[in-house]
Amino acid sequence: MADVGTAKTAMPAISPLAGEPIKRADAERLAGVLKAFADPARLRLLSLIQSAPEGEASVSDLTAPLGLSQPTVSHHLRILTEAGLLEREKRGVWAYYRLVPSAIAAIADLLTPPRKRATKKAR
Amino acid sequence: MADVGTAKTAMPAISPLAGEPIKRADAERLAGVLKAFADPARLRLLSLIQSAPEGEASVSDLTAPLGLSQPTVSHHLRILTEAGLLEREKRGVWAYYRLVPSAIAAIADLLTPPRKRATKKAR
Numbered sequence A, B: 001m002a003d004v005g006t007a008k009t010a011m012p013a014i015s016p017l018a019g020e021p022i023k024r025a026d027a028e029r030l031a032g033v034l035k036a037f038a039d040p041a042r043l044r045l046l047s048l049i050q051s052a053p054e055g056e057a058s059v060s061d062l063t064a065p066l067g068l069s070q071p072t073v074s075h076h077l078r079i080l081t082e083a084g085l086l087e088r089e090k091r092g093v094w095a096y097y098r099l100v101p102s103a104i105a106a107i108a109d110l111l112t113p114p115r116k117r118a119t120k121k122a123r
Helices: A024-037 A040-051 A059-066 A070-082 A101-110 B024-037 B040-051 B059-066 B070-082 B101-110
Strands: A056-058 A086-091 A094-099 B056-058 B086-091 B094-099
Touching: A024 A040, A024 A070, A024 A101, A024 B024, A024 B040, A040 A056, A040 A059, A040 A070, A040 A094, A040 B024, A056 A059, A059 A070, A070 A086, A070 A094, A101 B101, B024 B040, B024 B070, B024 B101, B040 B056, B040 B059, B040 B070, B040 B094, B056 B059, B059 B070, B070 B086, B070 B094
Parallel strands: none
Antiparallel strands: A056 A094, A086 A094, B056 B094, B086 B094
């Protein structure tokens, strides 16, 4: 039993926008992480945790502002943790969640188009 | 009948990571665009178009490298165009697709965590 949640989804090293076709396996891994992001409740969860005073929150902090039940919030937190976007730390009877900025920044980097493509026919 | 495809999905102005909770409507809009990204075939399509010699491709350029039928490729291209990630230009009998780097960069920006959060207890 681990007290601290760990990412189960490995991030592809190669951006789909790097200028050469990505492999099917890399596309599947990146799509998996993006699916964790691509949900309104999970985006609001990330936003609420990011906005919390110490940058962390427990399930019970999140149910009221989201208007969702505790099992539903726990379900979304588990998906985000398994995607590596949140880390979970158990202290006493409560588990606290915080963002993993490096994992989120890695996704943002993979989706950043190379500058040479920003202007057509740059060369 | 428009020859050039236009984005139907408005991008939220506020990042979920900006430090205050995003509104439900903004979360729903951003989730909609992220869902367009969050599919292995569509990530490969974006990557193939980005890698094409002039940064553009027609449906018939894309079926063989993806190993998907023409209707399936067209379906994915439509989703990406409606999300504003691709633009479509009809020339003669063919439609050509290219990335919209500004739209993709906007998504990457929304997912970029503020630097102050990158180190815990920075202040």
